[in-house]
Amino acid sequence: MTLVIAVDGPTASGKGTLARRLAAHYGFAYLDTGALYRSVAFRVLEAGYDPKDEATALRAAEMLVPGSVPDDALRSDRIGSAASQVAAIPAVREALLSLQRRFAAVPPGGAPGAVLDGRDIGTVICPDAPVKLYVTADVAARARRRTLELQARGLPAEEAQVLADLKARDERDMNRAVAPLKPAPDAVLLDTTTLGIEEAFTAARAIIDRILR
Numbered sequence: 001m002t003l004v005i006a007v008d009g010p011t012a013s014g015k016g017t018l019a020r021r022l023a024a025h026y027g028f029a030y031l032d033t034g035a036l037y038r039s040v041a042f043r044v045l046e047a048g049y050d051p052k053d054e055a056t057a058l059r060a061a062e063m064l065v066p067g068s069v070p071d072d073a074l075r076s077d078r079i080g081s082a083a084s085q086v087a088a089i090p091a092v093r094e095a096l097l098s099l100q101r102r103f104a105a106v107p108p109g110g111a112p113g114a115v116l117d118g119r120d121i122g123t124v125i126c127p128d129a130p131v132k133l134y135v136t137a138d139v140a141a142r143a144r145r146r147t148l149e150l151q152a153r154g155l156p157a158e159e160a161q162v163l164a165d166l167k168a169r170d171e172r173d174m175n176r177a178v179a180p181l182k183p184a185p186d187a188v189l190l191d192t193t194t195l196g197i198e199e200a201f202t203a204a205r206a207i208i209d210r211i212l213r
Contacts, residue, residue, distance in 0.1 A: 003028070003113035004104045005208065006121035009135035010170055010181060011080065012142035012149075014192045014200055018135060019117035021201050022208070026115070029107035033118035033125070034083065036096050038074040039064055041082035051082035054089050061086075061095035076155065077146075077165055084169045087119075088176040100125045119173055122184035131211050133204060134183035137193040139166055 005022060009015040016032060023030035043060035044051050051057065073079070086092050100116065104126050107114040116125065122132035137145075143163035150157035173181040183189060188207050192200045 002105065002107055002111075003131075003212075004126045004129040005113065005115045005131040005133070006126050006129040006184070006187075007115060007117040007133045007135060008119055008121050008123070008181070008183065008187065009117075009133075010119075010137075010139075010142065010173065011166060012146040013135045013137045014145070014195075014197065015117050015133075015135035017197055018133075018190075018192075018200055018204055019115050021197070022204060023115040025201075025205065026113060026208075027111065028113040028115050029103070029109060029111040031100065031103045031114065031116045033096075033100055033116055033121065035071070035074055036064065036066065036099070037083040037087045037092075038079050039066070039069045040092060040096075041079055041086050042069050042074060044086060045079070045082055051085040052089075054091060057086045057089050058091045058095060061092045064096070064099075066099070075153070077150070077157075077162070081165060081169065084172050088172060088178070090178045093120075093178055097125065104129075119181040120179035122187050123182065124179045127184065131208050132184045132187035133190055133207065134187040135190045135192060135200075135204075137191060139163065139170065141193045142166055 007015050007019040020030055040060045041051050044056050049056040104114045143166050147157045147159040147162045
């Protein structure tokens with residue numbers, strides 16, 4: 001049995017950076033499940049279709065090769081918004097379900113465990129994971145972080161628009177019919193509103209070590 005750490009939470013909460021740090025610290029394999037949906041969205045948009053087009057999105061999901069789309073191409077707000085739309089399609093979620101569970105059950109490279117971050121890891125993908133974190137932050141703080149991140153990459157970003165986009169995405173993610181974004185009943189809440197990455201990493205490690213003790 002491999003050890004799985006599930007890290008869920010909304011966009012720009014810091015969960016991705018935190019999950020990567022945790023995977024490196026414990027020597028576990030890491031999967032950014034959001035990148036799977038972003039890759040599907042990228043393929044749909046690349047083909048000239050609307051991300052709400054279920055048939056096209058499903059084909060893209062079924063043909064997806066993880067890592068086939070460069071990470072830099074997946075990080076725009078346009079792709080993020082489209083990913084939220086394809087993620088609301090039940091057939092797309094079903095198509096990517098087994099891929100994620102395989103990763104958790106048999107982490108690549110013979111790693112002794114896996115860290116998966118996303119929005120439904122603790123509730124749907126790995127409901128039996130012994131460690132579940134729900135990483136969140138105030139939406140205004142998340143908008144500031146996201147704006148600075150985009151600007152640091154040389155992309156145009158206005159904080160007011162980023163805030164509006166995050167609120168719209170939260171609404172979609174939390175209210176979709178299948179696998180809505182919400183903490184698992186046994187997840188530990190980690191609010192990063194006032195925490196830097198080192199503080200969040202220290203807090204997460206303390207939670208995990210206490211659970212595994």
